[in-house]
Amino acid sequence: MQGENELIIQDLISGSDKAFAEVYRKYHAQAYTYLLRRTASVTMAEELLQLSFIKLWKNVENLNPDLPLNAQLFRICRTVMIDEIRRQSAIKNTETFYFEQFKESSSSNEALTTQLRNDIHSALSELPTARKKIFELSRLEGYSHKEIAETMSISIRTVEDHIGKALKLLRRKLRDSILLFL
Structure with missing residues (x-):
């Protein structure tokens, strides 16, 4: 045997x-x-x-x-x-955090919350397809950089580069919205 x-x-x-x-x-x-x-x-x-x-x-x-x-x-x-x-737990924790944030903010100003949500969606839609997918896998679905690299057959450094560039664009695009929100 x-x-x-x-x-x-x-x-x-x-x-x-x-x-x-x-x-x-x-x-x-x-x-x-x-x-x-x-x-x-x-x-x-x-x-x-x-x-x-x-x-x-x-x-x-x-x-x-x-x-x-x-x-x-x-x-x-x-x-x-x-x-x-673990991945599903990370997603649930992230969803809970954002839900609580939106719940608190929506009670104070629903219009600003809706505008911020729309601005985030708009900024994400401007990302190149691969960068958007990498960002969503990382930030929305809770995948590690290593898991994303393996899934997409790219290096971990490439994943990090895409996430960094996506965050830079989002910060730039959302700067005014976040200031209004706060």
Whole structure:
């Protein structure tokens, strides 16, 4: 059995699509059940399952032939699940913060709040497509710079550069609106 484990891992490391398909066929139901039990969400479990197998494929060179493949896969599933829970928590915290800010300000002046919201939307629409997507992934969806870089196949430095330029534009465009708001 250990020899079979080593062979499948070696096949995976060598880039065998057939080996990956075999691993998926063999373990996807167990991984899905594991994720479903922990998340209690069919949609989330399905998404995490896909992300886990993508992460397995992208990081196949890090597999250890001396460890059981299923243990390594379930460690990946657990890590992906924790990362997603953290990301969703960051989004929720950000939404709560902005909701509270808008709630406080809207009670004092609804017109200014609406104007600021429109100005923010307008400023974001002026960003180049890639910069806008990077900014939204970072600031609105809570992705780390590393996650964005991996998702978009660019360097972390490029992500940082885009976010810096987006913030600079937003500060410039929103300077007057924010002064009115305050």
